[in-house]
Amino acid sequence: MVESIRAYVLLSGIWVRSTMAYRTSFVIMTVSQFAITFVDFVALLVMFSRVDQLGGFSLSEIALLYGTSSLALGVADLALGNIEHLGRRVRDGSFDQMLIRPVPALVSMCADRFALRRVGRVGQGALVLGWALLNAPVDWTAARVVMTMAMVLSATLIFASIFVLGGAIQFWSSDSAEVANAFTYGGNFLTQYPMAIYPAELVRGVTFLIPVAFVNWYPTLYLLDRPDPFGFPSVLRFLSPAVAVLVVAVTGLVWRTGLRRYRSTGS
Amino acid sequence: MRTTGERQRLGPLAAIAGRSFQRYATYRTATFAGLFTNAMFGVFVAYTFIALWSQKPHLGGYDRTDAVTFVWIAQALIMPVATWGGGFQADFSERIRSGDIAIDLYRPTGFIPWWLAVDLGRASFHFLGRSVPTIMVGALLFDLRMPATAATWLLVVLAAYLAVVVSFGIRFLVSLTAFWLLDSQGVEQVATILGMFCSGMILPLVVFPGLAGDLLRGAPWAAFIQVPADIWLGKRTGFAVARGVAFQVGWAVLLLGASYVALRRAEHKVVVQGG
């Protein structure tokens, strides 16, 4: 594990250095990343210039959801986003080059062409979350502080897993990059808003099937001490870390299976 | 009556558009994947709008059904109108960077008509292969307001094609900046953001309050989604429709005109400086 992180840092480091060599371009791209991803929050602000609650939630409460989701996706995208190119690399044969190095394939894929500009999304997520933490009606206790940190960590792991899963399916179908993106960015958008606005079937789906509701919704219900609008058991509020671990484990399995399949069938 | 001269000119352009249509039709998996994305976002955004309109039932003169329909119209138009980018300019920018553009400048069909034909061919495929299925999915899942008469449908299609032309003008100008700027990324990014936001893709322009709303409704991006949607939803009727179409045509002419001027400057630069 340590070896892998070391390899990741080394391999991504060269891209960071290369990016920084073109300082202006980097700044422009990072700022535009910030702006493009911030547009979603601007939309919320515009909405709240006309109303003062959505689905029973105030702006600062929604900002708590938005900030967590955005920050987590941003970090996951920064660290692992490049896995979406797996299909292309398999098709043009350049994936094999990564396999001759004493580095796990996943690390090679994610570190290659590391895009530091993605920190733009991280920045706006952190900003919104920071604002939310200061303004949301949370009765802060030690437990809630721990819960917030656990929430952000679990959210990052869940999104990271979705990214890797999206890459892994490209071992089976090398054109599916966009489908994978639908789940990551779709999952992000979905979780920017309180689940209260969605129909119960959808919320059930994102709780028990593709558990993105654990990214921010359930922990936030605990932070805000609000009853679950759908009447789901309150134990769900504490399950995010467990769900994250489960998702990571499943993802690891799928990745390894996909890699084995690629090496067994070739392309 | 068409003269032989005009027919000769339109012929190759139609062929170019047709080829472009065919080319995009071959990206089958990408089209399905993209449709999936459209549908997913259509569903999610629809519910956020339902929440918004349940707080303010007549926001911007829309009712809930209008709002939900707007979501699906926007999703349907994203690809053909290329609000996000995409379309001809990926090839175009690459040709500027590599210098191949010099060859294109001497084509007999005229530079701008060529690329416009390519883009319209692409857009036509996206209308058929993306927009129609998207609306169908939306109609299956939600209660949508459909255009009442055949005339309205025709006007919607007209407005949609005009939207593509206006979008083309903006994208063309943005791409041309590559002739002067070493790195046109910044301009492209700004154009993308403006396209996303000001077209109504994120929120219908009718929601924006006061001065901001007025400005947005006068900007070229309003031609992308808001105008076709207004016609579709019946928010523009009679003379208002003509005004909307005129708005689109006006911006199209302005932007294409600016494109010609910019192109002349670019050609001059290529000839004099060798690209």
Added chain:
Amino acid sequence: MPLIEVDDVRREFRIRRKSGRLRRTVHTVAAVDGISFAIDAGEVVGYIGPNGAGKSTTIKMLTGILVPTAGTIRVAGLEPWRQRTTLARRMGVVFGQRTTLWWDLPLRDSFDLLRRIYRVPPDRYRANLDEFTETLGLAEFLDTPVRQLSLGQRMRGDIAASLLHDPEIVYLDEPTIGLDVVSKSALRAFLQRIHDERNITILLTTHDLTDIEQLSSRVMVIDHGRMVFDGRLAELRRIGGASRTLVVDLTEPRAPVRLAGATTVKVDGPRQWVTFPAESSAAPYVAALARDYPLADLAILEPSIEDVISRIYAEGIPPSP
């Protein structure tokens, strides 16, 4: 105990082909169809065959990229596909068709990155880098981004990169492809020297017999996934190519030259084609020609690998065990 053991290895690929409007049939193609061989530490082996014979597939299985469909492979006692990253530290790979270096980085930076990934001790790194820079002539383009290098320069960079971490085994997959005669020759000389100094095991695939002739005495011939020959090069010559050809350019047109033991088969102006037995050295014939005739230029034509193979089939020589 051999360093590399390959035992009855098969590698199948499923190819989907359209047969009509909507249907697709699936063919199974055996790229490697039951090959076996053993290579001892320190050997230099040439692996030769026509295009599509299965050479690259074999290399990919040896390096752990692909899993064999059947059979076993053991390299240094390890199964490559199971212990890929462990084995990766002890081997170097050069792909002729594409680089293993980082495209946008200066060559030097690629080397430095490899030093850190492979944890090469600083003194070994320095020693190797200095040696390779000198013998491969890298100094002039060490700071050039790899994408701006010519094919020959890039190949030299790739070879150096594959050796920086003192691997025990080096696999070279068509390293001379696309190179001019001078570069090929320099590359072969370098590999020879490296082998002599470090006793590295080298497996070199090529479809150019001249590569093998200069570097190794052992050659394996693969055709359509099957091992057709595994033995000494001289033996291959004897079986596969009954004769080699000297293309002689005299200073002026002349009557056909007469050389003991050789046959002049064609004359075209000042140029003459002279064949001689393949297992002989060309030297005495060249010497005789130079002594008795005014030579302007001279070249030696090898039989092509395709000719060799078809001869092997024609002669009915069974593959070596």
